[in-house]
Every structure is written in structure tokens, then in C-alpha cells.
Amino acid sequence: MNNFINSLTQMHLRGFNAIETATQDWLLGLAARLVFAATLLIYFWKSAATKLGDGVFGFLSPSDGAYIQIFPKAFESxxxxxxxLGAHHQLIAILGMWAEFILPALIVAGLFTRLASLAFIGFVAVMTFVDIFGHAVDPATIGAWFDGNPSSLISDQRVLWVFLLLVLVIKGGGTLSLDQLLMRVRSR
Structure with missing residues (x-):
């Protein structure tokens, strides 16, 4: 019986070690970027679009929607x-709007993936703080971990977003990324 269990264990280890070796340089980074693109890219770009001001230079003058979303209490006051509102409000609104356009694009392209993902984790943290304290969302929307209900819009969804981004911070964009292309060009 021990020989049978040892054989199964060895077969299991060889099989999964082979899969890990074959995929370690490209799969996780690429898969994380594709999942990000499929689930969050358009979400954040649509959110950023609501912050654009009017006209060609709307990316330099945020709409009222930007202030409502980012500074709800200050805007009401x-x-x-x-x-x-002060100049610092305008600067933060512009930077927030740009972050929602630029950081997801960098992540999906795999360009400066680790830095963009780390910055986006910060963005999600600020967004969560504003939602909870600025917009005073209800406890059901905030949710709780380990409550048996995976549908809360803040605690459950955002921890998954951050986990996905942490994979990219730790593993990078993978072999199939602009980061790797730049590294190959630079090493020539």
C-alpha cells in the first residue's frame, strides 16, 4: 500500500512540477492581465469618462461628476x-481621472506592470475609503468577509481586485508583455 501511495505522490509531484515549470514565466502574468481586461478595464474607463470635462481639453478640467464622485461632502458643502473648491481639489480630480484611464491601459499592455498595479492598489484603497466615508454606503454594500455571501460590492469584490493586482506586482506582466519586450530590446 505504501508503494502505491508513494507512486501516486511522485506522479502527482512530477505532473504538477512539469505544469508549473512550463507556465511559470508567462501564464500567471498574462492570465491576470486578461482577467483584469475582461472584468475591470471598461469599468474603470467608463468611470473615468464620467469625470471628463467638456470639449477637447476635458481631460484638463474635470466635470462636476468627478467632484461628486471624489469629494462628495466637500462638493456638497x-x-x-x-x-x-480649491486648486488641490481640481488637481486630485484630474489625477484621479487620468489614473482611471492610464493605469488600466498600462496593466493590460503589460507596460510598467508592477508599478501600475501597485499604484492601482492605492487607487482602489482611496476609492474604497471615499465610498465608505464620503458616500456613506450602507453596511450591506460594504459587506463582510467570512459571512457566506460573496456579493458585497466593497469587501468581497475589492479584495479580489487587490489580489489580482498583487499577482501582477509579484509576478509582473509575464513573458508576453511590453515589459519583457523592452527588457529584450534593452539587453541587445
Whole structure:
């Protein structure tokens, strides 16, 4: 019986070691970027689009929607007049809008993947803080871990987003990324 169990164990180890060796340089980074593209890219780009101001230079002057989303209490206190907010509010709104466009594009392309993913983790943390304290979302929306209900929009979804991004911070974009292409070109 011991020989049979040892044989099964060895077969298991050889099989999964072969899979790990064959995929370690490319699969996780590529898969994480594809999952990010399939689930979060358009979500964040649509969110960023709601923050664009009018006209060609809308990327330099955020819409009222940007202030409502990013500074809900300050915007309300200012009588919903963006002109009554300070320059730092405008700068943060512009940077937030740009982050929602640029960071997902960098992640999907696999360019500066680790830094973009780390920055996006920070973005998700700030977004979560604003949602909980600025928009005062209800406890059901916040949810809780280990509650048997995986559908909360904040605690459950965002921990999965951060985990996906952590894979990219640790593993990078993988062999099939612009990061690797740049490294090959640079090493020539």
C-alpha cells in the first residue's frame, strides 16, 4: 500500500512540477492581465469618462461628476459649485481621472506592470475609503468577509481586485508583455 501511495505522490509531484515549470514565466502574468481586461478595464474607463470635462481639453478640467464622485461632502458643502473648491481639489480630480484611464491601459499592455498595479492598489484603497466615508454606503454594500455571501460590492469584490493586482506586482506582466519586450530590446 505504501508503494502505491508513494507512486501516486511522485506522479502527482512530477505532473504538477512539469505544469508549473512550463507556465511559470508567462501564464500567471498574462492570465491576470486578461482577467483584469475582461472584468475591470471598461469599468474603470467608463468611470473615468464620467469625470471628463467638456470639449477637447476635458481631460484638463474635470466635470462636476468627478467632484461628486471624489469629494462628495466637500462638493456638497461648496453648494455643488466646482469653482468654489480649491486648486488641490481640481488637481486630485484630474489625477484621479487620468489614473482611471492610464493605469488600466498600462496593466493590460503589460507596460510598467508592477508599478501600475501597485499604484492601482492605492487607487482602489482611496476609492474604497471615499465610498465608505464620503458616500456613506450602507453596511450591506460594504459587506463582510467570512459571512457566506460573496456579493458585497466593497469587501468581497475589492479584495479580489487587490489580489489580482498583487499577482501582477509579484509576478509582473509575464513573458508576453511590453515589459519583457523592452527588457529584450534593452539587453541587445
Amino acid at each position: 461648496a453648494g455643488y459649485a466646482s469653482s468654489a
